[in-house]
Amino acid sequence: MKTAIIGAGLAGLSCAVTLEKHGHTADIFEQRKKIGFHYDIAELMTPILHAPIKDAVKFFSETHDIHLKPTSNVQKIYVHSENESAYVEGKIGFINMRGEYEESYEKQLAEQLVHSTIHYDSHATYEDISKEYTHVVLATGNLLDIQQIQPYDLAYPSTFAGALVKGDFVRNEVHTWFNNHFAPQGMGYLLPHSTTHATLVNVYPQYEDDWVHRRNEFWQAMVKQASLNLNQKITIEKEFTITDYMVGKCNYPRIGNTFFVGNCFGAITPFLGFGQTGSILSGIYAAQDICGLGNYEELSKPLYKDYDDSLVLRRAIESLSNHQLDLVTMSLRNSMLKKIVTQPNMSVLKGLSHLLKPFTSK
Ligand SMILES: Cc1cc2nc3c(=O)[nH]c(=O)nc-3n(C[C@H](O)[C@H](O)[C@H](O)COP(=O)(O)OP(=O)(O)OC[C@H]3O[C@@H](n4cnc5c(N)ncnc54)[C@H](O)[C@@H]3O)c2cc1C
Numbered sequence: 029m030k031t032a033i034i035g036a037g038l039a040g041l042s043c044a045v046t047l048e049k050h051g052h053t054a055d056i057f058e059q060r061k062k063i064g065f066h067y068d069i070a071e072l073m074t075p076i077l078h079a080p081i082k083d084a085v086k087f088f089s090e091t092h093d094i095h096l097k098p099t100s101n102v103q104k105i106y107v108h109s110e111n112e113s114a115y116v117e118g119k120i121g122f123i124n125m126r127g128e129y130e131e132s133y134e135k136q137l138a139e140q141l142v143h144s145t146i147h148y149d150s151h152a153t154y155e156d157i158s159k160e161y162t163h164v165v166l167a168t169g170n171l172l173d174i175q176q177i178q179p180y181d182l183a184y185p186s187t188f189a190g191a192l193v194k195g196d197f198v199r200n201e202v203h204t205w206f207n208n209h210f211a212p213q214g215m216g217y218l219l220p221h222s223t224t225h226a227t228l229v230n231v232y233p234q235y236e237d238d239w240v241h242r243r244n245e246f247w248q249a250m251v252k253q254a255s256l257n258l259n260q261k262i263t264i265e266k267e268f269t270i271t272d273y274m275v276g277k278c279n280y281p282r283i284g285n286t287f288f289v290g291n292c293f294g295a296i297t298p299f300l301g302f303g304q305t306g307s308i309l310s311g312i313y314a315a316q317d318i319c320g321l322g323n324y325e326e327l328s329k330p331l332y333k334d335y336d337d338s339l340v341l342r343r344a345i346e347s348l349s350n351h352q353l354d355l356v357t358m359s360l361r362n363s364m365l366k367k368i369v370t371q372p373n374m375s376v377l378k379g380l381s382h383l384l385k386p387f388t389s390k
Pocket residue numbers: 034035036037038039040057058059060064065066067069070071072073074150151152153167168169170188190229270273289290291292295296301302303304305307
């Protein structure tokens with residue numbers, strides 16, 4: 029058996045680490061010169077849309093022997109709409125670093141590899157690799173890379189504007205913004221890395237060409253709003269923009285001995301665009317199949333369900349006007365609804381659907 033993994037991101041590396049734990053090695057091809065996501069940012073890993081997992085870090089460690097050290101745990105999440113603010117407290121999840129940061133999750137995963145080789149500076153094509161290897165894992169982080177091989181369902185292409193920002197932050201408090209004036213049908217969020225630095229992002233679907241062109245204008249408005257809500261001047265240190273970032277899912281998790289993992293699988297839950305947990309899980313499940321320990325199609329079914337459920341929620345939230353978003357934010361102050369996130373046995377998806385129902389049904 030000869031296994032190739034195309035892409036040394038979260039999904040590809042989780043796959044390689046799991047293969048090694050069961051006595052197999054892989055050749056990993058990475059187009060970049062070193063390990064790391066394209067962007068040096070913080071990300072939120074939250075289990076809220078992956079029903080049985082309450083603490084992803086603990087789950088990966090205890091169930092799959094994959095050890096990840098987050099930067100901080102999130103205990104409070106603020107929701108800001110045009111005229112209202114509310115917060116929810118509880119075990120929301122963890123902030124972790126990506127990209128070139130010393131403690132980025134992909135670097136932590138690569139350190140857990142012992143025998144597999146990462147071939148850097150190697151832009152691999154599926155056509156070439158599949159001639160030489162018995163098993164191929166496609167983990168390039170881009171849904172469009174599968175289009176020559178199989179059909180896919182696109183939920184939406186998205187535009188990001190973001191930056192490393194400087195200010196005065198509380199490490200375990202995250203802020204989110206739902207405001208169609210600057211994040212049409214999308215959201216803004218602030219994830220602190222430390223008490224002085226954070227990642228600030230504005231992300232929304234590209235439903236109108238105009239929204240892509242206006243990304244700088246939207247971004248400026250979002251930074252202004254963030255400064256207002258946090259009651260301080262937020263200083264931009266390093267900006268980035270991304271367009272055409274695809275959120276969708278493949279039709280077949282596996283075709284013959286080719287496995288689709290991470291964003292190539294459909295790991296991003298469309299509601300808020302979280303893809304880390306699903307990417308790592310899909311990599312692990314593909315490895316388990318390759319090692320004869322399970323069936324990837326079966327193992328990945330809950331991930332498809334998470335995707336489908338979260339797409340329903342996304343379509344619901346996309347239909348809300350700013351006034352309705354204000355009403356949703358106000359209703360978050362209701363103590364019953366706050367328990368959505370904090371109660372260990374409550375389904376968050378169900379809770380959120382319940383919360384949005386009065387605003388989306390006529
Ligand atoms: C700005 C931004 C913010 C995000 N925030 C969050 C968040 O807060 N929480 C969350 O859960 N998710 C978030 N996501 C989504 C999350 O980052 C992705 O779902 C996850 O990284 C996907 O993992 P992956 O392994 O599929 O791809 P990646 O981690 O992107 O890895 C793919 C790797 O493949 C390499 N590659 C690509 N093509 C080739 C090729 N042909 N040959 C060789 N190598 C190749 C790339 O260089 C890269 O290293 C965010 C995404 C973006 C863009």
